[in-house]
Amino acid sequence: MRSKIVAGNWKMNKNNAETEVLLAELSAKLPDTNAEVMVAPTFVNLAAAVQNLDSSKIEVIAQNMHFAENGAYTGEISADMLLNIGIDTVIIGHSERRAYFGETDEILAKKVQAALAKNMRVMFCFGEELQDRKSDNHFKVVESQLKNALFSVDASAWKNIILAYEPVWAIGTGETASPEQAQEMHAFIRQTITKAYDTAIANNVSILYGGSVKPNNAVEIFSKPDVDGGLIGGASLVADDFIAIVKAI
Numbered sequence: 001m002r003s004k005i006v007a008g009n010w011k012m013n014k015n016n017a018e019t020e021v022l023l024a025e026l027s028a029k030l031p032d033t034n035a036e037v038m039v040a041p042t043f044v045n046l047a048a049a050v051q052n053l054d055s056s057k058i059e060v061i062a063q064n065m066h067f068a069e070n071g072a073y074t075g076e077i078s079a080d081m082l083l084n085i086g087i088d089t090v091i092i093g094h095s096e097r098r099a100y101f102g103e104t105d106e107i108l109a110k111k112v113q114a115a116l117a118k119n120m121r122v123m124f125c126f127g128e129e130l131q132d133r134k135s136d137n138h139f140k141v142v143e144s145q146l147k148n149a150l151f152s153v154d155a156s157a158w159k160n161i162i163l164a165y166e167p168v169w170a171i172g173t174g175e176t177a178s179p180e181q182a183q184e185m186h187a188f189i190r191q192t193i194t195k196a197y198d199t200a201i202a203n204n205v206s207i208l209y210g211g212s213v214k215p216n217n218a219v220e221i222f223s224k225p226d227v228d229g230g231l232i233g234g235a236s237l238v239a240d241d242f243i244a245i246v247k248a249i
């Protein structure tokens with residue numbers, strides 16, 4: 001059975017003091033839920049967040065990592081460094097990493113392999129741009145993103161993969177995919193995984209939707225059968241909004 005997940009990607013927001021405040025608020029107000037709840041603060045706040053949170057309620061995850069074990073990669077962070085402070089889930093492939101930091105499918109494939117080799121869980125993000133959707137190319141684009149970065153992964157490692165479909169045109173724009181568009185793509189993703197692997201793997205992987213999920217649209221999006229939760233940007237920075245989204249699942 002796949003799990004329901006609500007994850008907050010804080011991106012480059014919240015300094016140390018602000019992180020403490022938001023985490024305290026989340027800890028105090030988080031309702032009992034069967035869903036896994038995760039937050040991804042910035043690198044400099046990860047260790048403190050791990051120490052301050054009850055990990056049985058909220059898991060702290062990383063926004064990125066490098067594929068190398070260690071070495072001359074100024075400004076980068078390795079899987080071991082994350083594991084060493086108690087982080088074992090990492091977001092890989094966010095569209096902002098692809099767009100602003102030149103992360104190609106090839107680089108992402110290396111990151112995925114490196115994280116899985118350390119037994120980390122990977123939350124793999126992908127999704128088409130507006131022009132792909134307009135030219136009706138979105139299924140092809142998503143299929144190739146999955147193929148290029150994920151489908152060389154061993155079947156046995158899929159238990160450590162979470163997928164986050166984030167159409168780029170819906171990120172931070174206030175425009176969401178309609179629940180029907182999300183469902184259609186998530187079902188396509190499962191079919192694609194079934195073809196590359198098998199039905200069990202396709203049915204057991206959690207597929208989150210990301211892109212302008214807010215308290216007022218979360219219930220409808222999460223009600224779709226192939227949508228297993230959300231990866232939340234802007235709304236995860238406001239405790240009450242994030243909690244409302246957790247309640248929606």
Ligand SMILES: O=C(CO)COP(=O)(O)O
Nearest residue numbers: 009171172211212233234
């Ligand atoms: O990029 C996202 C989460 O990773 C989505 O961001 P928004 O919820 O701000 O659109």
